[in-house]
Amino acid sequence: MHFEPLLLGPGPSNPYPEAVEALARPVLGHLDPEYLALVAETSERLRAVFGTRNRLTLPVSGTGSAGMEACLASLLEPGDLAIVGVNGYFGQRLSEVARRLGAEVRTVEAEWGRAIDPEQLLDAQRAAPQARLVAVVHAETSTGVRNDVAPLHALAGTDTLLLVDTVTSLGGIPVEVDEWGVDACYSATQKCLGAPSGIAPVTLSDRAVERMRARQTPISSFYLDLDLLDQYYRGSPARYHHTASSPLMSAVHAGLGRLLEEGLPAAWERHARVGEALQHALPELGFELLAEKANRLPQLTAARLPGGIDDAPGRRSLREDFGIEVGGGLGPLAGAGWRVGLMGQSARDRSVVTLLGALRSLLG
C-alpha cells in the first residue's frame, strides 16, 4: 500500500495528526523531570476524559489488555469471587483473566448482540454480597453493543467494587466514572482517543486504592502492580519501575489535547453522527446490523454481509484496491460479517462516504 491506510476496523483507528507529530519529539529519560511532568499533565487530561477526580489516574505502559490485567491483578486475590457480565468476546476475556488470577468467576450472560440487563448484575451481587467486584464491558467491540453502566451505581452502597472496560467507549460516547460510581476503569489509546496503541489509561477510586492496599497477598504481577506504578509516577522522588516510552506518552498527551480542544460533547456528537450515517446506509446495501437499535454503539458497527460479498476476498479487496481496513466478525459473525469502526480521527464523514463507495463497487 503506497498511501496511508484508512483504518476502519475495531482498532487501531487513524491517530490525530498532532499525536503522530508528537512521536518524533526527543526521547526523554523515564525519570527526567520533564517526562514526569508530561505524565502528570497526561494524567490530568485523562481525569477530564474519564470524568473523574480520582487521585490514582495513570497512563499504564501496554495496550488495553494491560489495563484489564492491571485492574484485575491489583484488585483480585486468589479465591475472591468476581461477577462478570458476558455478552461478547471481551466479557469472555475479562472472565478468563479473572480466572487465571485464581478468582472464582460467576457470569451474567446475554446473547451476542443484546445488552446485559444491569438488574441481573445487581441481583447476582445481592445473592453474593461477598463478591469482590462486578465487572462489565461498557462498549462490546465484538458486537457493537453498549452495556448500561449508570444503574450499577447502586454497588457504591455495598462492599463490592465496580470495574468497567471503557476501551472502545472512552472519547466516543459519554463515560462518567465518578457520576456512575465506577471504582476501576481502564481504556486504550488506539480506539476513540486518537493516538497509537501502547498505553492503557487506568483510574481507581479511593475505595479501590484502599482495597488494593489492604490485600492479604502481594499483587501477582510486578509489571502491572498499580500501587508500584503509582509510586513510580507520583512518588517523591519518583522511583524506577520500568523504562516507560516517552515518545508514546507524547503522542497520547497530544491526542488527548486535541480531543479536549474539540470538547468531549462535540467529539461524542461527531461519533454519533457518522455512526448513524453508516448504520442508516448499510442495510440499504443488504448488510444486516447485529446490535439492537436501543443499545447500538455509533463507533463500532457489526454487520452480517450481504450476498455478493465474501468475507476474506472482500476485506482483501477493500485493503488492496481502496486502502481501507475493516475488521472480521467474531462469534456469530465469524466468517459471515464485518466490524466497522469509526473512532477518533477515523470518525469522519469522508470515512463513511469512502467506505460506502468502495462497498458499492464490490457489490458491482
Ligand SMILES: *Cc1c(COP(=O)(O)O)cnc(C)c1O
Ligand atoms: C480492543 C479491546 C480490548 C483490548 O485492547 P488491546 O489494546 O487490543 O489490548 C479490551 N476490551 C475491549 C472492549 C476492546 O475493544
